[in-house]
Amino acid sequence: MTYTHASPEHGAPERADDVDDVARILQPDGTRVSDPALDRWISDLPPHELRALHRDMVLTRRLDTEGVALQRQGQLALWAPCRGQEAVQVATAHALAAGDLVFPSYREHGVLLARGARPADFVLAWRGEEHSAYDHAALGVAPVQIIIGAQALHATGWAMGAQRDRSTDVAVAYFGDGATSQGDVNEAMVFASSFRAPVVFVCSNNQWAISEPVTVQARHPIAGRAPGFGIPSMRVDGNDALACLAAMRWALDHARRGEGPAFIEAVTYRLGPHTTSDDPTRYRDADEVERWSRRDPLARLEAYLRDAGVLDDSGLAEVARAADAFAAEVRAACIGAVTRDPASVFDHVYAEPHAPLERQRAEYVDYLDGFSR
Known part of the structure; x- marks a missing residue:
């Protein structure tokens, strides 16, 4: 299960932006394929869990659209879009146990949603009304981290504490490809490996660290770095929800059994800007965005679920209504927020x-x- 740096097919080093040499269960058109390393981790998925996975991904995309709109209308100071990254966020979160603790970056809206966040939880901090808008203990999610990569250290420290408490709970740190160039992430991996801490590192490689392409900061795939720290890793298709779920189940099982940390590189793409203050047209071309749009994680899962007879038109319509209702609640919570006394x-x-x-x-x-x- 440890990542292999050289491509067995070509016998040559892989590129950091190689989107084909990944573990995958669903092809871009939704066709199911077999991957022995992943199949056994999702062999027990019942239809209702597949529908719940799809529903949370749809709600995440609708939430993201609403967040961008609210910022453009002056209701939020900033928003970090996650369009295109719904599969890795929601699917990995669906694998978590109630006692596991998530340490997110500022883009993991889908993780918060899957963990049960309320509509107001997504907007009050970005509106400047709260330091952190949600109940961390209730959701099992630490405060959103703005300092790039710092959450990896926090997750590792918490995991070392859980280990000493003889807990089976696991810490999970989410970060982007850009964060892997930060010392915090690498230092966290040193400590996690040295103390066999029960922590999972999830790197959402969305190809761009703001305006810098992943090939500038990584000559080879990011997952290849983890074994150098003594950490097993897996490189998966981040737009394949089933592959992300399977990889996360593998990583959590590894950590929960006391085998130490695990690393997942989910190869995905940020379809929108880095944040609403960014203009991605200045550094990437429309053809690239169009190519990645054809790998859309939602369309891929919907195609598979339709073909499997798990989802039909009425089911899709119901989810769309739920997404619109959720977005309306988010908007109401944002616009209806009462600004507190500044001295508070x-x-x-x-x-x-x-x-x-x-x-x-x-x-x-x-x-x-x-x-x-």
Whole structure:
């Protein structure tokens, strides 16, 4: 199951942007293929779980569309689109156990949705109303991390603690291909490997670290780095929901059995901008986007489910209505948000208030009052 750096077919080093040399269960047209390394991990999938996987992916895409629209309308300060990455986010999250703890980056909207996030949880922080809008303990999701790659260290530290508590829970760190160039991710992998920490690293290789292509920062596939740290890894088609689910089940099982960390590189594509402040037309061409659009993870799963008799027109219509209703709730939660007293920024900074913090609060209140004098 350990990643092999050289391509067995060609006997030559692979490229970091090679989208064909990946583990896959569904072809881009939805055709089911066999992969011995993956098949056994999804042999027990009943129809209702497949429909739930599809539903969460549809809701994630509709949520993403709404998030972009709200930002363009001035209701959100920023939004990090995830269109095109729904398979890796939702499918890996569906493999998690209730006690596992997720450490996400700023783009994992599908992970939060699959973990049960409420409509308001997706927008209040981006609107500037909350530091972090959701209940971390209830969702099993740590605060969204803006510092690139820092969550890998947090996940590893938590996993080492869980290990010492003799827990079977696993930490999961999600990050993009750009984060693998950060020291934090590499340092986390050193610690995770050295202490056999129960942590899974999920790299969503969406081909672009803002405006830098993956080939600039990685001569060879990113999954090939993990074995150098003593961590087994798998490189999967990130637009194939079934492959992502199977790979995550393998990785979680490996970590949960006390075998240490595992690494997944999900080869996918960011169809939209890096964030709503980005203009991707300045650094990539329309032909590339069109090629990846034909690998759409939602269309691929829908085609498979239709052919398998698991999903029909009425089922699709029902999911579409649910997605529209969810998006409407997101919009209502955003526009209806009540801005708190600015001084509340000092609330909950410490478990118990103390004199220096109260002095800072008083100075801030006085500063704000100065604008009305």
